[in-house]
Amino acid sequence: MKHSYLILMVFAFAKANSQELPPQLTGPQLLNKAIAYHDPQGNWSKFIGNLEILMTMPDTEDRISYVDINLPAKTFELISKRGDIINEYRVFKDSVTVAKLDLSQPDSTLTTMEADFERAVTMRNYYTYLYGLPMKLKDPGTIVSYEVQKKKLNKKEYLVLQVNYKPGVGSDVWFFYFDPITYKMEAYQFYKEKENRQPDYSTGEYILLSEEHKINGIRMPRVRKWYYNKDKKYLATDTIIK
Known part of the structure; x- marks a missing residue:
């Protein structure tokens, strides 16, 4: 009897804790939170x-x-x-x-x-x-995945959003990496698209973002470092200097 009581207590505690956890974000919800971080005043459209x-x-x-x-x-x-x-x-x-x-x-x-x-x-x-990212992911022809993935990049876990494009708009598959607490965009990568909107993992590049450049109320990544997906070979660095 005592054993059954302990099991019930553990079950009740686990259930209570699970109810306190925030609900799983959908892709559109994650995008909205990321935009709220990078463009809190909605200034991009009139940039x-x-x-x-x-x-x-x-x-x-x-x-x-x-x-x-x-x-x-x-x-x-x-x-x-x-x-x-x-x-x-x-x-x-x-x-x-x-x-x-x-x-x-x-x-x-x-x-x-x-x-x-x-x-x-x-x-x-x-x-x-x-x-203009991540605000540009609201543009017509952009297909934002409903499911949010979790991936590790450079030993950090991110909330990841997959984005495809309608024919005539784009032909690459993009993945955007957001900090799970602040929703700051810290990396993105793209692959050539195969059939059924699947990425060709032998192609494309990934870009690491760091620092911030604030302009017109918008937080842009100041530094972007480019690498090949296939062999992680370094390509280039773009830095906003003014």
Whole structure:
């Protein structure tokens, strides 16, 4: 009788404790909490600002990029310099201008091709996507997994959100890593998509995020370090320096 009483007490204690635990977050709920951390005032949709970004890579000259984003006006400007070569990309709604200069040859202008105009739009999408995360995961065509995963990265356990994209919007499978307490985004990775929205684990890269750059009430990762998924080989570091 005494033994049965102890079993009931243990069961009651376990049940009480389980009721005190927070419910499991869904993917959309986790995303909302992450956005509340990074953009607590909801400023991203009306973002107007500029960034100065230093890119360092092994065995390659550093690149400095000046990025100007005006979402309400739908304008984007990127001026990047590596060595003596300067590339300028400007996008105003559907209008694109490109300029390429070689400082080693005064008054010279490098030839621009159709691919350069396509690259201007690609650069706009690239910078507004990566520096607009996680808010950009609310964009149309984004498929946020309902289930939240738990994964370890660099010996730390994260809440992980899988994101796929509808055809015509994106073709990669993304995983976003959030601190389980603050919901701060601390890493993300992507793979090429196979059939049935499954990742091809032999492809893609992962990016570690650190420090913070606060601009217009938004917390952006200041440092991004890029690695290959396949062999963890280091690729590059992007750092917001202003």
